[in-house]
């Protein structure tokens with residue numbers, strides 16, 4: 001079944017939605033709809049209606065109503081996604097999890113919590129801190145993004161290098177399938193028998209159903225942590241230090257890198273104490289038992305010095321540590337000081353190739369006449385080049401898309417991937433055809449079909465619509481939504 005076009009949504013359907021969630025929770029005014037037309041990526045599209053269910057059962061009823069009428073629907077958490085996942089490209093219904101924000105159970109003995117999907121990431125750790133526990137995945141957006149979005153994107157974060165990303169901290173998910181059924185994948189214990197459907201769902205970008213409850217693993221807060229800034233006069237040296245740390249058998253809790261332009265912008269914005277004249281800085285945090293953490297930190301410092309760090313500075317107080325992390329987390333926000341718009345990429349490469357990849361990004365910047373800053377999770381080779389542009393300047397959007405495409409192609413050519421943590425969504429779907437063979441994509445499409453997908457659950461995401469990396473974003477800038485929807489994939 002294909003998603004119906006915008007013009008056909010009827011009054012009886014709206015009345016049915018109002019009967020399910022209450023009229024106050026069905027939004028239709030142009031102003032309200034505009035709030036749901038975008039996420040953090042470039043693409044935008046207006047929904048025809050937004051509903052805010054108050055329970056899992058209401059989500060299931062809304063999905064059933066959409067199925068009966070053939071309207072597409074997309075789940076939305078906080079809309080901080082960076083790949084167009086929550087953008088309702090075919091119009092239809094946005095199902096917001098804004099009212100599903102309760103922490104239902106904190107089970108300290110079993111170190112887990114049961115939460116609704118609209119719970120904000122940082123609120124989980126805040127709620128369990130009194131028990132000496134935390135929820136490890138900490139995206140820089142953690143003050144806003146929701147656990148439903150984290151599960152859908154299999155989000156990573158600053159402290160995921162040593163401890164794993166969302167999939168490693170999710171025990172179970174209750175979902176509404178695209179057929180409208182409520183089912184559990186996984187549960188309160190690890191390693192459920194049978195196929196790992198939970199693993200499949202985490203990272204499926206809202207295309208295999210809607211999460212209505214999530215059981216997350218809680219982890220004891222580490223006894224001690226040492227946070228340090230290593231300052232370099234060359235990007236090359238900083239990149240070599242990253243490889244050197246891992247090669248020495250040390251996996252820090254966090255290992256982040258930023259270049260000079262980023263550091264300058266962040267420092268002006270967040271006053272984190274970053275040196276503004278360094279070509280690159282590393283933020284490294286080692287944590288663990290109090291007895292061993294200083295020794296590991298000293299080893300890291302030695303590796304940095306061997307790679308020509310001009311300074312390795314340890315945070316002396318909790319306040320200093322927090323300022324360093326606040327600076328790192330405000331990196332995207334700080335870009336507003338440099339440019340009207342930015343376009344963030346999320347490619348991954350083997351970390352040993354960081355120096356040559358950063359040179360390649362500099363060349364792509366030069367070729368396209370756009371400044372590109374780098375702030376990224378260096379420890380796992382997950383790059384976040386920020387392409388700066390001005391949407392009001394003719395040709396800039398196109399140049400940004402071309403530069404983004406070139407970066408992702410360069411990642412694929414180096415044996416990497418088009419996405420480390422932000423997902424594919426609409427933004428990178430056409431790069432999927434570059435990274436994967438038609439047979440690979442066919443298997444993925446069959447998995448999607450096995451979830452009973454009628455083509456209505458977050459359609460047009462992940463799967464390519466053309467054979468050119470970067471094509472769709474460029475096209476979506478210029479076509480009317482109806483035309484763009486009609487060119488969707490067959491998947």
Ligand SMILES: Cc1cc2nc3c(=O)[nH]c(=O)nc-3n(C[C@H](O)[C@H](O)[C@H](O)COP(=O)(O)OP(=O)(O)OC[C@H]3O[C@@H](n4cnc5c(N)ncnc54)[C@H](O)[C@@H]3O)c2cc1C
Nearest residue numbers: 077078079080081085139140146148149150152156206211
């Ligand atoms: C400043 C900034 C910093 C960021 N830093 C990081 C980072 O460090 N690491 C990282 O991984 N990401 C990062 N992101 C990206 C983003 O915050 C994450 O992808 C986050 O998980 C999205 O959560 P959300 O609630 O905003 O989801 P949304 O943007 O609302 O949705 C994202 C996707 O999840 C789906 N979805 C939402 N709720 C559900 C649900 N209940 N069931 C099924 N599908 C659902 C949507 O359909 C969509 O496909 C950053 C974004 C910003 C703006």
